Amino acid sequence: MGAARVDAHDLRCERVVSGYDGKAVVREVSVSLPGHGISAIIGPNACGKSTLLKTMARLIKPMSGAVTLDGRGVGTIKPKRLARMVGLLPQSPVVPDGIAVGDLVGRGRYPRQRVFRGWTKEDEAAVAEAMGIMSVAELADRSVSGLSGGQRQRVWIAMALAQQTDILLLDEPTTFLDVAYQIEILDVLSELNRERGITLAMVLHDINLAARYADYIFAMKDGRLAAEGKPREVVTAEAIKRVFGMDCVILEDPVARSPLMIPVGRRVGRQDDSGPASIMDASRGSLSAIR
Amino acid sequence: MTGRASWRDRGLARSSLRGHGVGVAALSLALLASCAAASFALGARAITLTELADGLFRPYVNTYGANVARKRVARTMFALLCGGSLGVSGALTQSVTRNPIADPSILGVNTGAALSVVCGIAFLNITTAAQYMGMAMAGAALTAAFVYAVGSVGRDGATPIKLALAGAAVSAALSSMVSAVLLPRSYVMDQYRYWQVGSVGSGTWAETGALLPFFIVGTLTAVATAPALNALAMGDEAATGLGVRAGLVRLIASMAGVALCGAVTAMAGPIGFIGLLAPRLARMLAGADLRRSLPMSALLGAVTLTASDVIGRLLTYPGELEVGVVTAFVGAPILIYAAVRSRA
Numbered sequence: 001m002g003a004a005r006v007d008a009h010d011l012r013c014e015r016v017v018s019g020y021d022g023k024a025v026v027r028e029v030s031v032s033l034p035g036h037g038i039s040a041i042i043g044p045n046a047c048g049k050s051t052l053l054k055t056m057a058r059l060i061k062p063m064s065g066a067v068t069l070d071g072r073g074v075g076t077i078k079p080k081r082l083a084r085m086v087g088l089l090p091q092s093p094v095v096p097d098g099i100a101v102g103d104l105v106g107r108g109r110y111p112r113q114r115v116f117r118g119w120t121k122e123d124e125a126a127v128a129e130a131m132g133i134m135s136v137a138e139l140a141d142r143s144v145s146g147l148s149g150g151q152r153q154r155v156w157i158a159m160a161l162a163q164q165t166d167i168l169l170l171d172e173p174t175t176f177l178d179v180a181y182q183i184e185i186l187d188v189l190s191e192l193n194r195e196r197g198i199t200l201a202m203v204l205h206d207i208n209l210a211a212r213y214a215d216y217i218f219a220m221k222d223g224r225l226a227a228e229g230k231p232r233e234v235v236t237a238e239a240i241k242r243v244f245g246m247d248c249v250i251l252e253d254p255v256a257r258s259p260l261m262i263p264v265g266r267r268v269g270r271q272d273d274s275g276p277a278s279i280m281d282a283s284r285g286s287l288s289a290i291r
Numbered sequence: 292m293t294g295r296a297s298w299r300d301r302g303l304a305r306s307s308l309r310g311h312g313v314g315v316a317a318l319s320l321a322l323l324a325s326c327a328a329a330s331f332a333l334g335a336r337a338i339t340l341t342e343l344a345d346g347l348f349r350p351y352v353n354t355y356g357a358n359v360a361r362k363r364v365a366r367t368m369f370a371l372l373c374g375g376s377l378g379v380s381g382a383l384t385q386s387v388t389r390n391p392i393a394d395p396s397i398l399g400v401n402t403g404a405a406l407s408v409v410c411g412i413a414f415l416n417i418t419t420a421a422q423y424m425g426m427a428m429a430g431a432a433l434t435a436a437f438v439y440a441v442g443s444v445g446r447d448g449a450t451p452i453k454l455a456l457a458g459a460a461v462s463a464a465l466s467s468m469v470s471a472v473l474l475p476r477s478y479v480m481d482q483y484r485y486w487q488v489g490s491v492g493s494g495t496w497a498e499t500g501a502l503l504p505f506f507i508v509g510t511l512t513a514v515a516t517a518p519a520l521n522a523l524a525m526g527d528e529a530a531t532g533l534g535v536r537a538g539l540v541r542l543i544a545s546m547a548g549v550a551l552c553g554a555v556t557a558m559a560g561p562i563g564f565i566g567l568l569a570p571r572l573a574r575m576l577a578g579a580d581l582r583r584s585l586p587m588s589a590l591l592g593a594v595t596l597t598a599s600d601v602i603g604r605l606l607t608y609p610g611e612l613e614v615g616v617v618t619a620f621v622g623a624p625i626l627i628y629a630a631v632r633s634r635a
Contacts, residue, residue, distance in 0.1 A: 083534030090528035
């Protein structure tokens with residue numbers, strides 16, 4: 001399997017205002033996705049993080065500002081041409097009635113097919129490769145509706161991979177999955193990014209997973225960009241307090257060495273066990289700083 | 292089938308059906324041929340082979356039997372074309388609304404056509420087939436456009452659920468308007484009653500010829516939009532991500548579906564359940580890929596409608612039961628079964 005690296009593209013939003021029915025959810029946000037990198041968009045519910053991703057994926061037309069790919073407004077690029085460069089995995093795609101895994105993955109080839117020119121060798125190879133990467137080749141003939149949540153999400157990602165885009169946008173790819181599948185999906189995505197250089201941007205709910213897997217984090221609040229930068233720069237007690245309005249302690253993830261956010265909450269300080277003492281150690285006194 | 296063979300070795304999953312796909316296609320064609328043959332032969336007066344040959348190939352033979360055969364053949368062609376159109380129309384409606392138990396009537400198309408025809412009879416004194424056609428098509432198109440507009444209001448545009456709800460609401464309103472126009476006018480009632488029960492009994496070559504362009508254009512449009520509709524089946528967001536202009540595709544496919552159903556409704560009256568049944572059977576036989584199930588829907592629509600017409604002729608022999616009555620009787624239990632199954 002040749003792991004050819006894909007091109008980097010410059011996908012950015014410039015002072016984008018967007019939302020639904022004339023109501024702005026995202027307000028004047030400017031972001032630029034680091035090429036060949038993994039970006040995560042985090043923030044509290046209804047902060048506009050999904051709306052921002054959807055605007056980048058041209059599902060929503062911005063009310064003002066611009067989404068550009070390599071300097072060109074995405075609205076001026078033909079949809080099929082754009083779909084060969086930027087792919088999207090929505091939060092809850094619909095499984096067509098009675099469809100087999102291989103057929104679903106094959107539908108990712110749509111932007112690369114021409115009318116009246118049937119299924120080509122390239123289509124075949126791309127589908128086989130995508131199923132191979134996501135380890136779903138053995139399921140090719142199985143019905144998608146009979147799969148577990150984790151398997152199904154693998155199949156959807158394989159569908160997006162068959163599209164062979166340089167940039168892939170994912171709207172909460174780990175929601176509805178149990179923790180083992182969340183890690184598994186994010187591991188596969190990060191391998192894809194490392195081996196092929198596919199630029200990934202995803203909306204994530206879990207701050208710690210974002211800190212662990214993303215190279216770059218955009219934190220949103222009330223439709224505006226509240227913080228951006230490397231996980232160490234964004235996942236700080238100060239920034240989390242500002243974005244989520246919640247006190248927390250930041251430790252170092254002993255496995256990934258990324259910042260690890262521990263919420264403080266009200267039920268704090270069980271003095272009967274030795275826990276707090278070691279937290280104090282690890283966080284070098286930041287707990288006392290909060291108090 | 293060697294279950295262990297790898298994806299690449301085995302070739303396309305798309306063609307895993309190819310072996311039995313050919314069988315299914317051959318079987319369906321055989322079914323079509325036997326339906327047509329039954330429709331030629333059976334009825335109030337049975338037709339012999341000689342009479343059929345006279346009717347078809349010897350225009351100078353002017354016996355009673357040959358003339359009956361000619362009418363039968365025309366009627367059969369009309370029935371096949373109506374069924375095919377309704378099958379394609381149903382398949383389009385189901386994929387546009389992403390509702391496996393939808394048929395064109397869910398968009399209010401039938402009721403819109405009916406109201407338009409009733410108004411035509413009551414206020415414009417329409418009598419000819421062409422006038423019925425024009426009124427019914429106009430009513431169908433207006434209703435579909437209105438339902439589409441109502442269903443598009445608000446966030447996310449014309450979602451399947453909003454379309455179905457708008458269709459049901461508009462349909463209910465329009466059918467009460469049909470009653471309002473009909474009730475005080477008994478002469479309209481008489482004319483309307485004849486049209487309102489779907490029938491292909493009066494089908495002639497002229498009507499077949501009038502329907503043919505609709506069938507051809509509608510079916511070609513359907514086949515051309517099939518890959519985009521396949522993508523749309525995964526939801527608007529996924530389809531847009533694949534480069535599909537969701538709104539445009541939905542509009543084109545709806546227009547083709549409305550034109551097909553409207554044309555048939557104008558000439559034969561509302562015939563229910565074919566648009567529901569044929570695509571469903573087609574999906575069972577040909578799978579989820581519309582590029583294959585659409586032609587199959589056309590074929591199965593033609594078969595079921597023609598078979599229903601033959602059954603109608605035999606049930607009340609030597610009289611006839613209109614095909615719309617037969618399809619409703621056959622279709623209703625199947626619809627209930629399908630609805631219960633799809634909830635499960």
